Amino acid sequence: MHHLWTIIFGLVVFPLMAASEPRVVNGEDVRRAIVERLTEAGEHAAPNVLAEKQFYICDQPLEVQPAFGGWRSVSVQCPSPVAWEILVRAQVKNAGRPDAPSGGVVTARAVFLNRPLRRGDRIQSGDVELRPIDPLSSGSIFADPENVIGRVLAQSITTRVPLMPRHLQREWAVEAEDALSLVILRGGIQVVSAGVALEAGQFGDTIRVSNATSGMELMGKVVGDKKVEIVSKSLR
Numbered sequence: 001m002h003h004l005w006t007i008i009f010g011l012v013v014f015p016l017m018a019a020s021e022p023r024v025v026n027g028e029d030v031r032r033a034i035v036e037r038l039t040e041a042g043e044h045a046a047p048n049v050l051a052e053k054q055f056y057i058c059d060q061p062l063e064v065q066p067a068f069g070g071w072r073s074v075s076v077q078c079p080s081p082v083a084w085e086i087l088v089r090a091q092v093k094n095a096g097r098p099d100a101p102s103g104g105v106v107t108a109r110a111v112f113l114n115r116p117l118r119r120g121d122r123i124q125s126g127d128v129e130l131r132p133i134d135p136l137s138s139g140s141i142f143a144d145p146e147n148v149i150g151r152v153l154a155q156s157i158t159t160r161v162p163l164m165p166r167h168l169q170r171e172w173a174v175e176a177e178d179a180l181s182l183v184i185l186r187g188g189i190q191v192v193s194a195g196v197a198l199e200a201g202q203f204g205d206t207i208r209v210s211n212a213t214s215g216m217e218l219m220g221k222v223v224g225d226k227k228v229e230i231v232s233k234s235l236r
Helices: 002-019 027-040
Strands: 023-026 054-058 063-067 073-078 084-089 108-113 128-133 179-186 189-197 206-211 217-224 227-233
Touching: 023 027, 027 054, 027 063, 027 073, 027 084, 054 084, 054 227, 179 206, 179 217, 206 227
Parallel strands: 179 227
Antiparallel strands: 023 054, 063 073, 073 084, 108 128, 179 189, 189 206, 206 217, 217 227
16 A cells, blocks of 8 residues: 555656746746737737747746737736746737637727937827837837936937837946846745845846855845846856
8 A cells, every 4th residue: 555655656746846936037937928819719820039038037837828919919928936027029920819700800009109309309298198009020129108207318219110129229227347236036935035136227127246155146036226136047
């Protein structure tokens, strides 16, 4: 009987434990999840994601949902150990809303200027508005005016194109060699330690940092001014 329980434990419990082991999600994981989900939905996807790109830690199957009401762009999510989400263009031709008739027009909303501004101008709340845009041609856009208000233009812009990150001067939340607060989440408990930035980053960027005590090089997501949430060890 003892031998039988050993076999059952090895066949059932060990695989379950392995399935929940946290790992750093890479581009190939993301691509595979998108292709499988779109296949279930009757669509053919060819997302352009670098296989070796490193994202965040996850210990659950990735969840893929339509973004902006259609399958051209998708939301890839992980619920645990720390919930995160990324948006990826699924490269699906003629993909409409999941619940819309074939041939329906799908639009997202992007931030546009409502008057031309010059390089060096600072964007005010009255300078922007949201307009519909085709997600397939949206690229890297801003969907919330709050993300651009107060930013300075890196080039002169007309009212005909949506605002994109390349149109704005970079505003670093973290500079290289800055002293940082490193946030580590373990089992729902937040541990904060001191660290040093090894490269600059804006809010939401993943950058290399060093633990001030151990000297260990880590990867962290910029979550605030001089504050980085650790996602993995550095692969360098």
